[in-house]
Amino acid sequence: MEFFNDHRKLFTTAFLLFFVLTLFVAILPALHNQRQNAPLPGHEPLSEAAGKGKSVFIANGCVACHTQQVRNVAMDRPWGKRPSVAADYAGIVRTDAWRNTATLMGTERTGPDLTDVGNRQPSLEWNLVHLFNPRIVVEASIMPAYPWLFEYKAYPADGDVVVNVPEAYLKNGKGKVVATEEALQLVAYLQSLRQVPLPDGRPSPEFLYARAAAQAAAADEGGGLDGALLYATHCQSCHQANGEGLPGAFPSLKGSNVVGGDDLELYVDIIMNGYDARPEFAAMPGIGTMMELTPAEVAAIINHERTSWGNAGTTVTEAEIKEMMDFLAQGADE
The missing domain is CATH 1.10.760.10 (Cytochrome c-like domain)
Incomplete structure (x- = not known):
């Protein structure tokens, strides 16, 4: 009972107990994690x-x-x-x-x-x-x-x-x-x-799912990837659901010469590598490259844009887009 009656022994023991617990439960594991998990290069x-x-x-x-x-x-x-x-x-x-x-x-x-x-x-x-x-x-x-x-x-x-x-x-x-x-x-x-x-x-x-398998399943079910969904995921936040963009900030795709035109190289290049139209519009980032879009996904987006909001452009195939993406990649390497 002397131990409990001596406040110095009681509080010193409690302090040492919590210090040891803190050392082994918090401090040493944290130092170990710092050594094991350095920032990526x-x-x-x-x-x-x-x-x-x-x-x-x-x-x-x-x-x-x-x-x-x-x-x-x-x-x-x-x-x-x-x-x-x-x-x-x-x-x-x-x-x-x-x-x-x-x-x-x-x-x-x-x-x-x-x-x-x-x-x-x-x-x-x-x-x-x-x-x-x-x-x-x-x-x-x-x-x-x-x-x-x-x-x-x-x-x-x-x-x-x-x-x-x-x-x-x-x-x-x-x-x-x-x-x-x-x-x-x-x-x-x-x-x-x-x-x-x-x-x-x-x-x-x-x-925890295979992207390629999901694409194959979508194609088997009728008809390729969902261009409207891909557009909503990657493009809609700027160009809007109605394709009309935002005046002074993001260009309209409705009646666009790029969307409805015959210059497929320019179209694919803008999607993959972005475009700076200043001072008329804000610079567009290279969404296709950043999000690692496949030729099938780019083709689906282009076909959706060319057949929506009154646009009547010619649809494209995955093979055409792949050829164009390979050409642009080769030009970038050179």
């Missing part, structure tokens, strides 16, 4: 702007609806080229000495996963419009708007980033919408979220 630390943008992301509660973890299940295939691995998070550091908030893996996916959003949607213009009011680019979006990240200016300065917002969404026609520094920092953070390829040619972990 292609990992890039956050830039100053992206680091500040991460704080904006946290402050505005984005982590409540968006995850940053691609699980090894079929439904997560649209969010990244491969399932996430421990090394993807190894290079993420604490916010500062007092706050951790390092990994923002999230617990709920009300909105899309953002692990690879920097590759899926790298467009500065699209991200700014989407933050100002998501319904402008995704009509059915339930994401809240963030107008406080923007300001109205009658005469924007030379260094201001003007956001092309349709008149219907302007507040009493107050002038031009200009992105604040916080908005640009948040987009810089989103653009930094990219999956890094595994080193040494190591194969990526497979998702």
